Amino acid sequence: MFSKLKFESFLDLPCFGLHITEKFIRIADSLGNLTEVPCGKDKIFSVKKAVKQANLRTPFAAISIPEKHSFIKFIAHGGDPKRRIRENIPIPIKKLCYDTYEHNNHLFIAAGVKKIVDEYIEITEGAGLVVTAIEPASLATARNLKPKKGFVLIIDVESAGSSFIISSSHLVYFTAFRSKESLPGKDQIVLQALEYINFFEDRFQKTIDGVVLSGEELKIINLENLEEKIGRPVKIAKEPAFNTAIGLSKRPNKKQ
């Protein structure tokens, strides 16, 4: 019986999404219940508090690592994936936790700094939970805000900085993180978004159909005449602060 059991079957277990940021612990369970607890200095204690408040029925958690400590690349596939990781990610492969996915002769690479991954596992397991999945926050966010068709730019504004994610209905093509310090002005996030839109449209010969705003620090974006500035429809996510946690809770049971 055990010989037929793959690791993926472990992921079949019902799990909840746990999003740990600098300011908050956020939980989304598979039933759609959302919980938010302020994050103190002792993150393990804060996670315990959030878990207790969420009244969860499972110890299995899918967690995310911050965008600034993760890498997502969508590149032309050729040769050994490990070699391609070495060529495209500026951190020694021994110091990375990574996973890859092949799509139409392209290679999708997701990686995180091992030290950070271990730190988040330690926090989660310190709170008495079992980590069944880890992924970059941008992937989880995109899973919840992906368009039904076409391409969207998701701007996810967190306290540490802003993530720019370009996603279709089934794939994340591009992600970038800019710290709060690198984009201090009110309009600079919008200007940066326009730069990424132009870069993507030139590189992939595709059109971005709209922009979705998300994140706990969404209010720092200057929303005045935003659609005119960007030249595309702009909408604000229904639960701006919970998109990553919800996206984690929506992880499919098997790799797609």
Add this chain to the structure above:
Amino acid sequence: MITVNLIPESRKKTLMIEHRWRLAVLVNAILATALIWVSAGFYLSSNSIKDRTPLVDTEKAALDTRITDVKKDFDVLENQIKFLKTFPQSNYTAFIKKISEVLPSGVRLTNISGSLEGLNIKGESPDRSRVISLEESLRKEFDEVDAPLSNLVKSKDVEFVFTVK
């Protein structure tokens, strides 16, 4: 949407082993629970059978008695049927008529009963000679006449018995 998992490979193996243990414990727990329930079921049912054994014994004894009674009734009925079957052949009515024709005056019959052995006649006579006369008359009429000697003991007021076939 694409799904990746950054859990380190070494950790995946650990999780897999833990998962197998969890599964093994779960399966064992289910089997143990099932075993307990089955055992409890057997224990309770065997106790129930033991408790009911005396009742069954009593019922069996009552039934045995009833069967014996029915058998006795059946034997009685069988004998009666056998007797009734012989009745037309014996033709007792004709026998009684013959007896009445040869009965000396002063002699009276007190009882007539039929059986497989024949017709049993009891009566009273004022004297011994009329009993002897009746015996002779009966011997002329019937194939077999059984007359005990006790019929001739007394000379007067004689009580007699004859069996004729």
